Amino acid sequence: MSNIVNIVIDGKEVEAEKGAVLIDYLFKQDIDIPHFCYHPALGTDGNCRMCMVEIEGSKRPQISCDTPVKEGMVVRTQGENIEQVRRDILELELINHPVDCPTCDQAGECKLQDYYMAGGFYESRLEAESKVKAKKAVDLGKNVMLDQERCVLCTRCTRFTDEITHTNELGIFSRADHSVISTFPGQELESDYSMNIVDLCPVGALTSKDFRFNQRVWFLESFEAICSGCSKGCSIHVDHKKEKYKDDQIFRFRPREDHDVNGYFICDDGRLSYKDENDNRLNDASINQETVSTKEALTNIADVLTANPNDTLLLVSPFLSNEELALIKEYTLNNGTTLSGYSPQYYDESFADDMLRTSDRSPNRAGMMALRINENEKDFNELLSQKKVIVVIENSYFEDKAELFKDKKVILFSSKDTKVKEFANTVLPVASFLEKDGSYTNSESVTQHIKSGIRKNAPVGTLTSLWKAIESLSKEKA
Amino acid sequence: METKIVSKRFHIPESYKLEVAKKHGVYGSLEKLFTMTPDEVITAVEKSNLRGKGGGGASCGQKWRYMPLNDPRPAYLIVNADESEPGTFKDREVMDKDPHLLIEGIICSSYAMNIHTAYIYIRGEYKWLADRLNTAIDEAYEAGIIGETLMNGACDFKLDIVVHRGAGAYICGEKSALIESLEGKRGHPRLKPHQKECEWYFGDPATVNNVETIASVPEIVEFGYEAYTKHGTPKSPGTMLFALSGPVKNPGVYELAFGHKMIDVINTLGGGMKDGKKLKAVIPGGVSCPILTADEVNKAVLDYESMWDIGSTLGTGGMVIIDEDACMVEVAKNIIEFYHHESCGQCTPCREGTGWIDTILHKVIHQQGKLSDIDNISDVCGTLNGKTICVFAPAVADIIGSIVVKFRDEFETYILNNQGAEHE
Ligand SMILES: Cc1cc2nc3c(=O)[nH]c(=O)nc-3n(C[C@H](O)[C@H](O)[C@H](O)COP(=O)(O)O)c2cc1C
Ligand code: SF4
Ligand code: SF4
Ligand code: SF4
Ligand code: FES
Numbered sequence: 001m002s003n004i005v006n007i008v009i010d011g012k013e014v015e016a017e018k019g020a021v022l023i024d025y026l027f028k029q030d031i032d033i034p035h036f037c038y039h040p041a042l043g044t045d046g047n048c049r050m051c052m053v054e055i056e057g058s059k060r061p062q063i064s065c066d067t068p069v070k071e072g073m074v075v076r077t078q079g080e081n082i083e084q085v086r087r088d089i090l091e092l093e094l095i096n097h098p099v100d101c102p103t104c105d106q107a108g109e110c111k112l113q114d115y116y117m118a119g120g121f122y123e124s125r126l127e128a129e130s131k132v133k134a135k136k137a138v139d140l141g142k143n144v145m146l147d148q149e150r151c152v153l154c155t156r157c158t159r160f161t162d163e164i165t166h167t168n169e170l171g172i173f174s175r176a177d178h179s180v181i182s183t184f185p186g187q188e189l190e191s192d193y194s195m196n197i198v199d200l201c202p203v204g205a206l207t208s209k210d211f212r213f214n215q216r217v218w219f220l221e222s223f224e225a226i227c228s229g230c231s232k233g234c235s236i237h238v239d240h241k242k243e244k245y246k247d248d249q250i251f252r253f254r255p256r257e258d259h260d261v262n263g264y265f266i267c268d269d270g271r272l273s274y275k276d277e278n279d280n281r282l283n284d285a286s287i288n289q290e291t292v293s294t295k296e297a298l299t300n301i302a303d304v305l306t307a308n309p310n311d312t313l314l315l316v317s318p319f320l321s322n323e324e325l326a327l328i329k330e331y332t333l334n335n336g337t338t339l340s341g342y343s344p345q346y347y348d349e350s351f352a353d354d355m356l357r358t359s360d361r362s363p364n365r366a367g368m369m370a371l372r373i374n375e376n377e378k379d380f381n382e383l384l385s386q387k388k389v390i391v392v393i394e395n396s397y398f399e400d401k402a403e404l405f406k407d408k409k410v411i412l413f414s415s416k417d418t419k420v421k422e423f424a425n426t427v428l429p430v431a432s433f434l435e436k437d438g439s440y441t442n443s444e445s446v447t448q449h450i451k452s453g454i455r456k457n458a459p460v461g462t463l464t465s466l467w468k469a470i471e472s473l474s475k476e477k478a
Numbered sequence: 479m480e481t482k483i484v485s486k487r488f489h490i491p492e493s494y495k496l497e498v499a500k501k502h503g504v505y506g507s508l509e510k511l512f513t514m515t516p517d518e519v520i521t522a523v524e525k526s527n528l529r530g531k532g533g534g535g536a537s538c539g540q541k542w543r544y545m546p547l548n549d550p551r552p553a554y555l556i557v558n559a560d561e562s563e564p565g566t567f568k569d570r571e572v573m574d575k576d577p578h579l580l581i582e583g584i585i586c587s588s589y590a591m592n593i594h595t596a597y598i599y600i601r602g603e604y605k606w607l608a609d610r611l612n613t614a615i616d617e618a619y620e621a622g623i624i625g626e627t628l629m630n631g632a633c634d635f636k637l638d639i640v641v642h643r644g645a646g647a648y649i650c651g652e653k654s655a656l657i658e659s660l661e662g663k664r665g666h667p668r669l670k671p672h673q674k675e676c677e678w679y680f681g682d683p684a685t686v687n688n689v690e691t692i693a694s695v696p697e698i699v700e701f702g703y704e705a706y707t708k709h710g711t712p713k714s715p716g717t718m719l720f721a722l723s724g725p726v727k728n729p730g731v732y733e734l735a736f737g738h739k740m741i742d743v744i745n746t747l748g749g750g751m752k753d754g755k756k757l758k759a760v761i762p763g764g765v766s767c768p769i770l771t772a773d774e775v776n777k778a779v780l781d782y783e784s785m786w787d788i789g790s791t792l793g794t795g796g797m798v799i800i801d802e803d804a805c806m807v808e809v810a811k812n813i814i815e816f817y818h819h820e821s822c823g824q825c826t827p828c829r830e831g832t833g834w835i836d837t838i839l840h841k842v843i844h845q846q847g848k849l850s851d852i853d854n855i856s857d858v859c860g861t862l863n864g865k866t867i868c869v870f871a872p873a874v875a876d877i878i879g880s881i882v883v884k885f886r887d888e889f890e891t892y893i894l895n896n897q898g899a900e901h902e
Contacts, residue, residue, distance in 0.1 A: 061864075
């Protein structure tokens, strides 16, 4: 308890942790203190001077990002004096800023724009023609563009490449109001985590090549999910949008702060994997290459399964949720089919690193193992040679191995268009990873839940709903 | 009028050579030094009340006490020879005329703080002085004065001295920016620590001292603090190198005990104003201290306390003399150009504010000034003051703000007449 001290913030007595950074404490109290340079993942740098507060006993305003909490401290975040100080600093910040928000991709999620609107600065005392000009649209390499004119030189991006990735591609060049951010001569951004600087950048100076000018952020909706790019299962925000007369579409993934999993960041591959959700989808059910209705396909599958339970192998995958895997496993236990989770194709040693990325490019192997679903190679090969009916569920193992299907009856459940469908007798599209609810267990045994926010015009059934339909059709038959 | 302690060998031809300087007593303090404990040396420096000559004027001995005792890490002395402030050119005299005195001072100071590596960080443009220092250091190694032992084994104490040239940035004279630069990084001042402590060089304890400060130490070691405190005033004891520049008859560097009247120094050592012109103002302490009007100069006394009393500071002891012909708008423009060019650019107010003032004054000088510009400059000076990482920005506020306030009439006239009455 000795760690807890009493302080006063804007006249209110509160308890705080001794030695904590004051700005962190203010955030926790939902006091939105203006700031550019401070970021909890990068620590204090103290350059923007925006986070000033008054502290009783100090002659001058102090930056709250470099003020440790002390017993008896009396802090003022509001009031004429301190607000004037902030306005003065903001006014200087805006001197060389283009303030062309209508054409800026960051508009709507820009700190400078927020503070500028709140401060009510519509008239600068310096005419625009005397602004220091800098370069627009500089290609920094991997996935990121820089607009030097919009930069507020908070150094979050350089501190990220120095202290987080240790790749040191970025630096500040020149001095005073000619200072600019850039990559070092002959260098490009090459870290697999480069795009995090786009989120870190408080203004529109760093933008994602992939996302820039695609969408106005205020039109986007968002839900919380995890990335399925590897078994780390990083927490993300999914930004998507359903335009009138068009289908719901995902525009980007952003990292979601999660100290049990990924901290503040995600990798670029994971971030860009949103495209897999949009692209290359399987849309139509078919029987022997003829398009059929879902109902027909379901009946067909139910027929095949009830006719040959002992001759059927169900192949699931670590892309399925814990609930889906449990459902299929239960079916197997009740009906005498066999089950495998064999999926070596998701292993990729070259993908792993010492930050977040793992060598297993699937999100739920730990969940599959917890359900004791066998993924042994020998067992799988044995079953494959014995069983006549192979039901492939969201597992890409056969993608380049269709010859193994000779003399088999193949049923395919897939969210993606795949060559396998040409060799399958019955094909049924299912909802993709982010179109369904479910829980997943990552490589460190952390289980996370997704509640999907996607609303398709013609939603494809989830595996769970389809499987339940098959079960009840089977029961009708029996 | 002069009291020559640091400058005692400046007049001797070729005093930068070891054999010449030795004949005139250099390294004379070392025999006494080796009879003292390190703690006794620090105590002597504390009692001498030697104050830092780099502009801050802090007690040197007290600063040395921040070095952790019995610490397993290596410790460093970093001599600040970045001297880049306009109107300040005293350290170069020491390095030019008596580099062995600086080495002697480094030996005394390192011994006091148990330091075995000293760096001299010298501004990039002082190439010839870096050469001069290196020649002197080579002589000292060869003569066994420094190296594996001191004075050929007279003291079993290893000491290496390394000269490091900066790349030509004024801000690298600020001690923490200097250390960043010495570590191979961009010269950005660091945030001030929350308690009094030493500096840190790659995480190891370090002390940064000005060239002249270090060069003052041998006198205190050799003759005792009592001899040093006989000079000057009780609170500002000892001497300082004062650099006079501008339209006086004899500009140059003069070593004076503290406590002389500024006007006497200008008229006596400086030989008075050139061409019979009238004195208009003096910027003391390089160009980073509030300007003094002719009236104030008549009252000014050259010690720390007296200068504070009249609302300025002693700074580095430079005095930039300005005569009646100078246009204060142009003086301000000249100074702000320097600061605009040299701001490291970290802190928003300093990065943008120096440029804004420069832009406003540019407009004024190009006949586009408005009377409201004067208040705008004062406002920006207010934002520069006390809201930044280092004291560069407050210094800009001090000098520019004081010129605008004390010579406001001249700014108004200049703007109203478009070209200014005093402007040809
Ligand atoms: C902008 C700025 C520039 C400075 N330049 C110098 C310099 O060139 N030489 C110097 O000795 N001190 C300079 N200083 C002061 C140093 O930070 C430091 O206080 C000094 O070197 C300490 O030595 P001293 O205690 O012996 O004076 C500068 C300070 C600032 C804020
Ligand atoms: S580019 Fe963005 S993150 Fe980098 S310094 Fe500029 S404003 Fe900060
Ligand atoms: S580390 Fe793995 S889970 Fe995290 S973002 Fe990258 S691919 Fe996705
Ligand atoms: S006050 Fe100016 S020179 Fe000092 S750290 Fe800030 S920007 Fe750099
Ligand atoms: S957030 Fe505190 S100075 Fe930038």
